[in-house]
Amino acid sequence: MDQPDRAKIKVDPDKWVDEYGDYLFRYALSRLRDDNAAEEVVQETFLAGVRFQDRYTGEGAERAWLLGILKRKLIDHVRRRARYDRDGSYEGSNDPSEKMFDQNGNWKTGAFPTLTPDNQVESKEVWDVVRGCLNHLPQGQADVFVLSVMEEMSSEEICKELGITQSNLWVRLHRARLSLAQCVGARWFENEGVPQHAR
Amino acid sequence: MPDDRKTSELISQSLSGDLTTAQDEDLQQSVADSREANQFQNLSRLIQDSLSDVAHRTAEGDPAFCEGLTSEAKQRLRDSVRIETLRRSSDGSVNQVDSTLSGTLDEESALTSNDESESRQMTSRFLVQRELGSGALGVVWLARDEKLKRSVALKEMSAEAAEYPRAWHRFCREAEITGYLEHPNVVPLYQFGNDPQTGRPFYAMRFVGKRTLAEAIVEYHERLATGEDASMSLHKLLSAFLGVCQAVAYAHSKGVIHRDLKPENVALDSFGQVIVLDWGLARLTDEFEAGNLLSGDGVLADSSFEQTMAGEVIGTPLYMAPEQASGDQDHVDERTDVYGLGAILFAMLTGSAPHATQSHDDGSVVDMKELLRRVAENATPDPAEHRADIPAGLVSICKQALSFRQHLRYQTATELADAVERWMAGRSRRRELYGSMQSEGRELRTNLLSFIRNLERNTRFMSSLPPIQGIIDAMSPDRQVEDVNTWRQRLAVIFGGLLQTNSDFSAVSYCRVEGDQFREVVRLERGQADAASVRSVPASRLRSDAMTECLQATMDRHPDDVSTSILNRCSSGGRDSERGFLVSTVPVFDEQTEEPFGFVMLESCLTHVVEDFLQNRLQNAKRVYVLNDKCEVLLHMKQDSNQACDVKCHDFGELCSQWANVRPELRMRGEYVDEQTHAIYATRVSIDRDESALAIVLLAEDLPTIIAEN
Numbered sequence: 001m002d003q004p005d006r007a008k009i010k011v012d013p014d015k016w017v018d019e020y021g022d023y024l025f026r027y028a029l030s031r032l033r034d035d036n037a038a039e040e041v042v043q044e045t046f047l048a049g050v051r052f053q054d055r056y057t058g059e060g061a062e063r064a065w066l067l068g069i070l071k072r073k074l075i076d077h078v079r080r081r082a083r084y085d086r087d088g089s090y091e092g093s094n095d096p097s098e099k100m101f102d103q104n105g106n107w108k109t110g111a112f113p114t115l116t117p118d119n120q121v122e123s124k125e126v127w128d129v130v131r132g133c134l135n136h137l138p139q140g141q142a143d144v145f146v147l148s149v150m151e152e153m154s155s156e157e158i159c160k161e162l163g164i165t166q167s168n169l170w171v172r173l174h175r176a177r178l179s180l181a182q183c184v185g186a187r188w189f190e191n192e193g194v195p196q197h198a199r
Numbered sequence: 200m201p202d203d204r205k206t207s208e209l210i211s212q213s214l215s216g217d218l219t220t221a222q223d224e225d226l227q228q229s230v231a232d233s234r235e236a237n238q239f240q241n242l243s244r245l246i247q248d249s250l251s252d253v254a255h256r257t258a259e260g261d262p263a264f265c266e267g268l269t270s271e272a273k274q275r276l277r278d279s280v281r282i283e284t285l286r287r288s289s290d291g292s293v294n295q296v297d298s299t300l301s302g303t304l305d306e307e308s309a310l311t312s313n314d315e316s317e318s319r320q321m322t323s324r325f326l327v328q329r330e331l332g333s334g335a336l337g338v339v340w341l342a343r344d345e346k347l348k349r350s351v352a353l354k355e356m357s358a359e360a361a362e363y364p365r366a367w368h369r370f371c372r373e374a375e376i377t378g379y380l381e382h383p384n385v386v387p388l389y390q391f392g393n394d395p396q397t398g399r400p401f402y403a404m405r406f407v408g409k410r411t412l413a414e415a416i417v418e419y420h421e422r423l424a425t426g427e428d429a430s431m432s433l434h435k436l437l438s439a440f441l442g443v444c445q446a447v448a449y450a451h452s453k454g455v456i457h458r459d460l461k462p463e464n465v466a467l468d469s470f471g472q473v474i475v476l477d478w479g480l481a482r483l484t485d486e487f488e489a490g491n492l493l494s495g496d497g498v499l500a501d502s503s504f505e506q507t508m509a510g511e512v513i514g515t516p517l518y519m520a521p522e523q524a525s526g527d528q529d530h531v532d533e534r535t536d537v538y539g540l541g542a543i544l545f546a547m548l549t550g551s552a553p554h555a556t557q558s559h560d561d562g563s564v565v566d567m568k569e570l571l572r573r574v575a576e577n578a579t580p581d582p583a584e585h586r587a588d589i590p591a592g593l594v595s596i597c598k599q600a601l602s603f604r605q606h607l608r609y610q611t612a613t614e615l616a617d618a619v620e621r622w623m624a625g626r627s628r629r630r631e632l633y634g635s636m637q638s639e640g641r642e643l644r645t646n647l648l649s650f651i652r653n654l655e656r657n658t659r660f661m662s663s664l665p666p667i668q669g670i671i672d673a674m675s676p677d678r679q680v681e682d683v684n685t686w687r688q689r690l691a692v693i694f695g696g697l698l699q700t701n702s703d704f705s706a707v708s709y710c711r712v713e714g715d716q717f718r719e720v721v722r723l724e725r726g727q728a729d730a731a732s733v734r735s736v737p738a739s740r741l742r743s744d745a746m747t748e749c750l751q752a753t754m755d756r757h758p759d760d761v762s763t764s765i766l767n768r769c770s771s772g773g774r775d776s777e778r779g780f781l782v783s784t785v786p787v788f789d790e791q792t793e794e795p796f797g798f799v800m801l802e803s804c805l806t807h808v809v810e811d812f813l814q815n816r817l818q819n820a821k822r823v824y825v826l827n828d829k830c831e832v833l834l835h836m837k838q839d840s841n842q843a844c845d846v847k848c849h850d851f852g853e854l855c856s857q858w859a860n861v862r863p864e865l866r867m868r869g870e871y872v873d874e875q876t877h878a879i880y881a882t883r884v885s886i887d888r889d890e891s892a893l894a895i896v897l898l899a900e901d902l903p904t905i906i907a908e909n
Contacts, residue, residue, distance in 0.1 A: 013284050017276045022267035029265045030257045036365060039272050043279055043364050050283040067258070097204065105204035112238035123256075126249040127264055148215070149247055150254035155215075174211040181242035 011053045011062060016046055020063050024070050031074055031146050033135055041077050045070040071151070075161050078143045082162055096179040112182065113189045126184075133183035137176055144169055145176040203233060210240045214247055275364040282361055282398045324390075325353055325403060332409075336360050336370050336479055341406060344389070351389060355401040367400070373479035374402040376455055384446030386466070386474045407474045412439060412543070413462035420550035429874070436547045437623055439465070442473030444540055444616035450475075451533045451612060456482045458531065460539030461518040462546050482531065516570050517552035518542040521603055524574035533612070534605040540615055541600025541608070548593060549585035553601060556580070579603050588875045592622045626877070633877035633899060636819040640897045643823070644882045646812045647893065650703065651781060651886060654803055655761040657697060658783040661707060662759070662799040666690035670709070670720055671789045671796050678791070687721050691735045694723040697801075698733040703811060705780075705804045709787070711797040712754055718743040720797070730807075753784040753798050761785045763887045765805070765827050779805035779825070779833030781886075806834055806843045820880075820897035826851050828891050830862070851896070855879070865894060 028038035100111045206229040325342040342353040360366040378388040391402040422429040459480040466474040520538035522530040545553040557573040609615040666689045673683035706724035710717045719741040726732040825834040864871045871881040884893040
């Protein structure tokens with residue numbers, strides 16, 4: 001079996017946009033929820049690809065190699081925008097539990113709708129609702145939730161990349177779950193055009 | 200059993216996959232008992248599963264979950280990949296740039312071959328000469344338009360900025376907006392295109408020189424600091440400001456909001472032309488956007504390429520409106536630019552940016568986030584707190600433009616320009632009036648000086664009359680020729696004639712000095728009740744008194760050496776008066792013995808003199824004060840009255856807040872001209888070879904800041 005000759009492996013950046021542009025953009029957009037940010041990250045990925053094309057060994061597909069760069073750029077972007085996040089500390093603000101629990105720590109009545117969407121519901125339909133709800137979350141909560149759930153990063157990795165403590169991460173994740181559950185529950189049943197099979 | 204809040208935390212923990220067995224049992228029990236816990240768990244699972252699913256499917260390339268790139272975005276990406284590839288091509292040097300545009304300039308272009316260089320020069324219309332400046336988006340070069348044989352400014356996108364699609368976007372829109380705004384105060388765009396080799400955009404515009412309004416402001420304040428007459432400089436600055444207002448008003452009429460107005464963005468050419476630059480942060484109003492006149496989105500926010508850093512905050516913080524600093528882009532409108540214009544006016548008047556003081560804490564610079572918070576929350580800066588001598592009218596215009604709340608500002612740039620123009624017109628009128636007031640002051644000074652010389656001349660003449668020596672001879676036992684009374688009567692007749700013909704002289708006397716006492720020999724004085732009547736004081740009423748310091752000084756002088764002094768009250772002859780007096784004295788020597796005998800004294804009431812001079816002639820000054828060396832008020836007259844008013848306060852410094860600035864100037868230069876506020880004029884009248892002086896002060900208005908006492 002022929003082994004790829006490293007010296008002869010050539011990438012073709014001219015084709016990247018047409019071949020991988022949409023793929024990388026969708027990946028980035030699903031994680032960053034912002035068209036401009038996603039385009040910027042894809043561009044950074046391509047430029048880095050051009051600069052470091054010598055490092056492409058030919059092992060694995062070109063697309064996967066670029067995706068590897070993109071994942072790195074995604075984290076860089078999240079870290080960059082966390083620096084300019086105006087919401088400040090998450091320990092002291094943006095706590096949704098006040099709306100859900102009474103003073104004794106018990107659920108308030110009607111914190112969630114009485115029904116839950118059917119597990120068989122189309123993933124795309126849930127995603128559309130979740131995506132909308134993620135946009136209403138403070139960015140610092142949404143970003144760590146996405147890195148944890150979608151990028152499956154460990155809590156140690158997230159803390160290291162974003163320079164936050166474990167307890168801060170835990171608080172953000174929990175608040176994100178509470179807010180999302182409330183938002184998704186409410187939107188699912190209150191919005192017009194709710195899928196009938198979800199009732 | 201954990202409470203509900205704790206249960207919710209256990210649910211979160213379980214979804215992260217780190218629950219102990221005991222915790223898991225507790226959780227299952229709680230979820231079974233609580234409908235809300237159950238719902239939270241189900242919804243959270245659904246969300247997590249959905250996200251995991253989307254994560255995997257997007258990684259596999261499933262296009263169902265997100266839309267792909269737009270065709271424009273793809274083109275931008277292709278361009279940037281192509282540029283990067285080009286930059287890395289040939290010898291791999293990433294610095295080999297700008298060849299088409301520069302041709303001859305820098306070291307990098309020298310790396311290219313001669314043939315290439317020649318062909319670029321042939322095909323290139325612009326020959327780059329030198330760098331004028333650089334910003335976040337690009338570099339501005341001075342270039343030569345080879346076709347039209349003229350200098351142009353050429354802005355080229357920097358290689359660094361070219362890596363960011365939004366920077367491309369902004370650069371192009373800056374060019375488009377600049378080209379769209381055709382106004383004498385907006386820089387005209389000559390050409391907009393892409394460098395065929397690098398692909399990066401550039402545009403050529405009129406070269407307006409390097410001088411900006413910021414430099415003009417620094418020069419103006421340096422002049423002020425050295426005490427120069429800077430009134431014309433202020434006038435020029437304000438005229439330039441009107442040009443900026445007009446450019447901004449025009450842009451608003453075209454639906455464009457600048458959003459980054461500051462002195463550095465206003466160029467001034469050598470012929471007084473004002474050009475507003477840097478429309479790179481401009482925003483289009485919705486109405487304009489709907490017209491789809493320009494490409495792309497309306498808001499050009501990009502954290503990588505802002506002068507600012509936090510979130511969607513756009514502009515330069517030191518000149519920024521509160522709504523901009525708070526990142527509230529929905530409320531950014533024309534009035535945000537009105538604030539920017541107010542900020543420029545503030546810089547003109549004070550020499551510093553409106554938020555400059557907020558950018559420091561005890562000498563250390565505050566971070567950007569904190570500065571923006573302060574700008575967004577703190578009240579309107581007050582220019583008067585920076586300089587006390589800013590004309591009140593301009594302070595009030597500036598404060599209104601910088602109002603924290605948008606609805607309290609001028610609603611348009613034109614309204615603000617009108618207010619400044621009105622002030623300038625008023626100032627011209629005020630300046631004219633001030634000029635007339637200066638003339639009044641100078642005329643009064645000339646008249647007073649001439650009066651004093653006349654007083655001295657008459658005093659000297661009186662001392663040379665034959666009866667003066669006749670009285671000395673008559674009083675000397677060894678040379679009695681005629682009776683002393685005969686001589687006294689002769690002298691009284693002449694003295695009486697002097698007072699009759701000079702209504703401003705109030706008394707004249709001839710005194711003999713014996714030891715530390717003087718004794719009046721002859722005295723003629725004007726009647727207090729009837730100024731027209733002149734009487735000779737009878738011998739029985741003639742006064743004898745101790746020599747004052749002033750009279751002693753007279754006796755130390757040589758013959759004919761007249762001295763004049765100012766007295767708050769005239770002490771001669773026991774006829775005291777509260778009003779100021781000018782008194783001229785000359786020593787008298789016995790011609791036989793050449794020893795000092797006494798003195799002749801001529802007195803004049805200052806009030807009468809000044810009243811006479813100003814009778815119906817005070818047209819422009821609202822008030823006139825005459826002060827002595829100690830700044831005590833000797834005389835005070837109002838415009839609408841032909842008579843001097845009562846002097847309530849003797850220290851003028853207590854009346855006039857500006858006096859502390861005026862007094863040293865008056866001492867040094869003999870005159871104070873108030874170029875800033877046109878409120879006060881003062882001049883010095885030297886008396887007795889500069890040993891003492893009067894100050895004449897004229898006030899243009901009864902402003903509360905000037906007159907503490909009405």
